[in-house]
Amino acid sequence: MNIINIEHIAKIYQVGSEEVHALRDVSLNIEKGEYVAIMGPSGSGKSTLMNILGCLDTPTKGLYNFTGVNVSQMNDNELANIRNKEIGFVFQTFNLLPRSDALHNVELPLIYAGISSHERKDKARLALDHVGLNDRMHHKPNELSGGQRQRVAIARALVTQPAIILADEPTGNLDTKTGEDIMALFNEIYEQGNTIILVTHEEYIAEHAERIIRIRDGMIEKDEHVKDRYIPKKNGFSKAD
Amino acid sequence: MKNFFIEFLEIFRIAFNAIRINKLRSTLTTLGIIIGIVAVTTMSTAIVGLREAFLTSISSLGSDVLYVSKVPWFAMGDWSLYRNRKNLTLEQYERLKDMINTYEAIAPTASSFGLNVKRKERSVISTVVYGTTEDFQRTSQIELEEGRFMSEMDVRAGRKVCMVGQDIVKELFPIESPVNKEIKINNIPFKIIGVMTKQGSGFLGSFSLDGMIIMPLKSLELFSDDIHRRLRIDVKVGDVDKLEDAKQEIISAMRIIRKVPYNKPDDFAVNQQEAFKQMYDQTVGIIAYAGIVITALSLFVGAIGIMNIMFVSVTERTKEIGIRKAIGAKTWSILLQFLTESALICLLGGVIGIIISFPLSLIINQFLPTTMPLPIVGLSLLISAFVGIISGFLPALKASRLNPVDALRYE
Numbered sequence: 001m002n003i004i005n006i007e008h009i010a011k012i013y014q015v016g017s018e019e020v021h022a023l024r025d026v027s028l029n030i031e032k033g034e035y036v037a038i039m040g041p042s043g044s045g046k047s048t049l050m051n052i053l054g055c056l057d058t059p060t061k062g063l064y065n066f067t068g069v070n071v072s073q074m075n076d077n078e079l080a081n082i083r084n085k086e087i088g089f090v091f092q093t094f095n096l097l098p099r100s101d102a103l104h105n106v107e108l109p110l111i112y113a114g115i116s117s118h119e120r121k122d123k124a125r126l127a128l129d130h131v132g133l134n135d136r137m138h139h140k141p142n143e144l145s146g147g148q149r150q151r152v153a154i155a156r157a158l159v160t161q162p163a164i165i166l167a168d169e170p171t172g173n174l175d176t177k178t179g180e181d182i183m184a185l186f187n188e189i190y191e192q193g194n195t196i197i198l199v200t201h202e203e204y205i206a207e208h209a210e211r212i213i214r215i216r217d218g219m220i221e222k223d224e225h226v227k228d229r230y231i232p233k234k235n236g237f238s239k240a241d
Numbered sequence: 242m243k244n245f246f247i248e249f250l251e252i253f254r255i256a257f258n259a260i261r262i263n264k265l266r267s268t269l270t271t272l273g274i275i276i277g278i279v280a281v282t283t284m285s286t287a288i289v290g291l292r293e294a295f296l297t298s299i300s301s302l303g304s305d306v307l308y309v310s311k312v313p314w315f316a317m318g319d320w321s322l323y324r325n326r327k328n329l330t331l332e333q334y335e336r337l338k339d340m341i342n343t344y345e346a347i348a349p350t351a352s353s354f355g356l357n358v359k360r361k362e363r364s365v366i367s368t369v370v371y372g373t374t375e376d377f378q379r380t381s382q383i384e385l386e387e388g389r390f391m392s393e394m395d396v397r398a399g400r401k402v403c404m405v406g407q408d409i410v411k412e413l414f415p416i417e418s419p420v421n422k423e424i425k426i427n428n429i430p431f432k433i434i435g436v437m438t439k440q441g442s443g444f445l446g447s448f449s450l451d452g453m454i455i456m457p458l459k460s461l462e463l464f465s466d467d468i469h470r471r472l473r474i475d476v477k478v479g480d481v482d483k484l485e486d487a488k489q490e491i492i493s494a495m496r497i498i499r500k501v502p503y504n505k506p507d508d509f510a511v512n513q514q515e516a517f518k519q520m521y522d523q524t525v526g527i528i529a530y531a532g533i534v535i536t537a538l539s540l541f542v543g544a545i546g547i548m549n550i551m552f553v554s555v556t557e558r559t560k561e562i563g564i565r566k567a568i569g570a571k572t573w574s575i576l577l578q579f580l581t582e583s584a585l586i587c588l589l590g591g592v593i594g595i596i597i598s599f600p601l602s603l604i605i606n607q608f609l610p611t612t613m614p615l616p617i618v619g620l621s622l623l624i625s626a627f628v629g630i631i632s633g634f635l636p637a638l639k640a641s642r643l644n645p646v647d648a649l650r651y652e
């Protein structure tokens with residue numbers, strides 16, 4: 001089943017009198033359980049594509065079906081609901097709330113989902129445990145290393161058991177060693193049956209994925225499967241359908 | 242509903258932390274609100290006090306009593322209109338008494354000012370003395386602490402007897418009972434036959450019977466060459482509902498008695514306590530109006546300040562807004578977050594304002610019988626929160642409408 005189906009998507013930014021075509025005519029299908037890397041040079045439109053896929057932004061043209069639902073025409077609150085429940089976003093700059101501890105940061109999506117405090121804390125602890133941070137629950141972001149911060153962000157993305165995990169250059173702000181650790185975590189999450197799309201411009205990072213999509217100037221240049229699909233042995237962290 | 246509550250707890254937590262982190266800034270921002278709330282609470286405390294004092298002052302004027310006089314109490318316009326009027330006379334009083342039916346008591350009342358009262362070596366200067374009849378006890382609702390009020394016999398014979406108020410007693414008879422003792426009024430000996438109970442003083446001291454002496458009308462002639470000059474006729478109607486009818490009856494009768502031609506206006510006035518109330522309400526109205534203007538101005542200035550600081554707050558926290566939106570916060574949630582913050586800041590101002598007003602109200606209480614009215618305290622807090630919501634609205638709207646991608650990009 002396609003989690004993501006986009007057809008002839010375009011995104012045009014108006015900068016003054018000039019039009020910037022960040023994406024021109026992109027079509028794409030992504031199935032449940034896929035591990036996709038999106039590659040391309042800087043400014044090629046990777047982030048723009050990810051933001052649209054993550055329902056943070058809407059395309060100027062084209063159609064976007066997310067889990068079979070047309071989201072291209074949805075209003076802000078409907079999109080917020082999808083972001084909250086179905087999408088786990090991991091950013092290059094972590095984007096944690098600086099004044100909240102790890103636990104509260106991970107709880108946050110559950111608060112907006114209206115889940116009661118007790119259940120919320122249980123789930124957030126479980127997610128932090130999952131990313132190996134059960135001893136850092138009450139540390140604030142500035143008391144954590146870059147790698148740990150990204151783990152908190154990943155826990156926050158996982159805690160709602162979303163349909164898909166989107167990561168825009170998740171290792172971009174980390175050193176090579178820490179980046180590899182984070183990639184190992186993504187592999188693990190993938191092997192548990194989650195669907196992951198990851199943006200990177202490093203070949204060795206992209207090699208973790210089983211499918212690599214290369215974009216240039218807002219268009220898909222190449223889309224190839226580089227590995228066989230991993231068949232999960234046990235039930236994963238993602239939603240059962 | 243449960244979902245909303247869960248989210249609102251978070252919203253409240255955020256707002257509370259935001260204020261906690263910027264304690265000084267929040268407090269300074271709320272200065273306008275503080276001043277506004279101090280103005281409205283102290284002003285209303287003072288007004289309540291003025292009202293109390295005023296009501297005490299006019300308590301000797303019965304609400305069911307009409308006061309017939311030459312000149313109205315609150316004469317408006319050209320004074321010369323009244324100057325040429327003829328005095329009321331005792332004869333007119335006698336005729337009025339015969340002609341009207343709707344009354345319980347009717348007393349002609351004259352007064353003399355600035356008399357000196359002596360008891361041995363003690364004395365009181367500048368005393369007000371009323372000369373009237375036995376009916377005055379009922380028209381002015383006088384209660385006696387000791388002794389008796391003057392009788393019809395005392396009045397008719399013009400006996401040199403008198404009733405005294407508490408202030409006089411305090412000065413002249415610090416220890417012994419004044420009843421049946423002699424005092425000298427402008428060196429003429431009078432016997433005290435009664436002591437009036439304490440009325441308490443308002444700020445219109447002249448209306449309090451505490452500092453007065455009351456005696457038979459004829460006896461007053463000893464101190465006044467023309468008692469008619471300030472003669473008035475007090476008519477106790479006995480029923481407030483009949484006041485208007487009684488007034489009409491008196492006016493018709495007086496027009497006949499004083500031979501006012503049908504095409505001329507009255508050459509006398511029928512006053513009532515109500516006139517004082519109106520006068521008072523007008524005066525207080527002006528004070529209250531000034532208070533409201535001051536309050537509104539400072540609240541307005543305060544609101545602008547809050548709006549300004551809330552815009553700053555939204556800008557500072559653009560990234561946070563982006564994060565919250567990215568993980569699912571809805572438009573209304575962000576809106577409510579900032580409205581709550583500005584409402585809380587203003588409530589803080591309101592609370593500080595009330596904390597400042599409280600000792601002020603105690604100071605006012607030294608001069609006027611008053612306390613800070615509780616409804617005003619509640620109202621102040623409501624107003625504060627309301628100002629917060631109004632002034633926070635535009636910044637909150639701006640925050641809620643931020644595009645998540647742009648907000649996340651903000652550094």
Ligand SMILES: Nc1ncnc2c1ncn2[C@@H]1O[C@H](COP(=O)(O)OP(=O)(O)O)[C@@H](O)[C@H]1O
Nearest residue numbers: 013015020022041042043044045046047048049
């Ligand atoms: N908000 C924006 N306003 C104007 N232009 C933008 C905006 N966001 C991205 N762009 C432009 O769109 C193009 C693609 O950007 P982006 O998707 O961020 O690229 P990448 O993530 O691949 O580096 C770039 O030319 C960029 O300058």
Ligand SMILES: [Mg+2]
Nearest residue numbers: 046047048168
């Ligand atoms: Mg990018």
